Amino acid sequence: MSSWKKHVSEHSKTDLTKQLNSLPVDIRHRAEDRLHVEFHREKHSHLSRFELFFMLIGPGILVMIADNDAGGVITYAQTGSIFGIGFFIPFMVLMLPVAYFVQEMTVRLGAVTHRGHAELIWKRYGKFWGSFSLGDLVIANFLTLITEFIGITVGMAIFGVPRIISAVIFVLMVIVIQLFLRYYTWERISLFIAVFNLIFIPLLFFLPHPSLGNILDSFATWKISGGVSSLFIYVLLANLGTTIAPWMLFFQQSSVVDKGMTKEDIKFGQRDTLIGATIMVVVAIAIITLTGTTVFGSDPNGALGIDNILQIFATKVGIFPMELFAIGLIEAGFIAAIAISASTSWAMSEAFGWKKSINLPAREGVLFYVPSFIALAIAASITLIPNAPLGYLNLTVQVIATIFMPAAMLFLLLLLNDRGIMGNMVNKKWQNVIGFSIIAFLILMNGLYGLSVALPSVFSHLVGLL
16 A cells, blocks of 8 residues: 555655665555555545545454354354244344444554554463463464364355365465465455355345244244253353454454554444444344244254255255355355464464564564464364264354353453553443453353253253243
8 A cells, every 4th residue: 555655745755765664564564554544534524534434444344254254154054943043133133232342342452552462461461371361362263263164165065166175275365365465455355255244144035934023023032942951051152152252352453453553543443343243243143044944943953064054945945045155154264264364373473472464574474474374274174084073063162262252351351451551541340340241141151051061950950940
């Protein structure tokens, strides 16, 4: 992005170019982006404000749409097939403010401190807690990458592409996008890919019967098909894990930093996040509706994999809608693989003091890029194991994300209440109340699921009392 040059005189342009060329390449690219933003900020026309907003959006929309990853799509599809739309559609509406609230904190934290999440934890709380949080992230990211390639390979198989070929192609595409694009271009291309996540919404028009009335009824009844059970708690945890996950905190904060956003940009970042959260929830509701009205009841035990769900969906709605669903599944895995691999690269580099920017050329950013590329290759390979229980693995990964989330959120809240780094931008009391309430709810749900597995009779008795 070099159009900022036309805004300055020839003399100042020469001096500015010399100064920029003296900077490391990653910092130079970020400085050029910031100059472009500042020149637009000085203008006061409606067009300039729109252009400014367009330049500053990205991290919020990306993190939220990437959160509707292949694992998320499969989870929502399985949720609809097991429980219909009676409970989980209104539940997803409630998750919109929760997702926005959590991710908005990363915008403020990144814009104020200009440091990534892993770096702040490492420096403020030491190597032990830094290693603990990084370990949680790397494990969760790796497991989540497996679910992305489950979605990609299953989706591509619908079009006759062998799984090994689709796995190799998409690993290479993620590597190329991350390795050879500077941040701004990487973000714009990622946003373009993310648009295809919306494909699930028009699929609603292919349903044999109008679903709007059923959706509205679900808000009045909140009916849980089969009642509260161990399976219900398990699926509820999976939906929580695919809506708010540790990698999202690290990704958005590091993305805000790599983009060079400042305190003046926080309002734009908040709007960006709200738009992304709204899209995420609308798409999730669409997917739950699609399978909740066509596949629901086919297997109440929840044993259906995404392959079976797509086959049943095709018999009820048609081959073409099923192929569109598969395209959405492929896109969801692709965009999330891009985001999660970047999240891993940023976090590890921040923790260990390596250079940390997507603006880095390949030679200078070996340590930044290689760890996530290795994770990509291994995760893709695991999905190729014959007869692996991929459907069960997908839900389990989302549950693991929910188990890891309370610790990740606790660090986030501690940082947001640290006046030494946040100044007057620390959390307000009501924000802390909401934040700790979310942590308490996650712990409660994790505890209930643990009880249902370890002591099923006690769990049944407790449910009976409720």
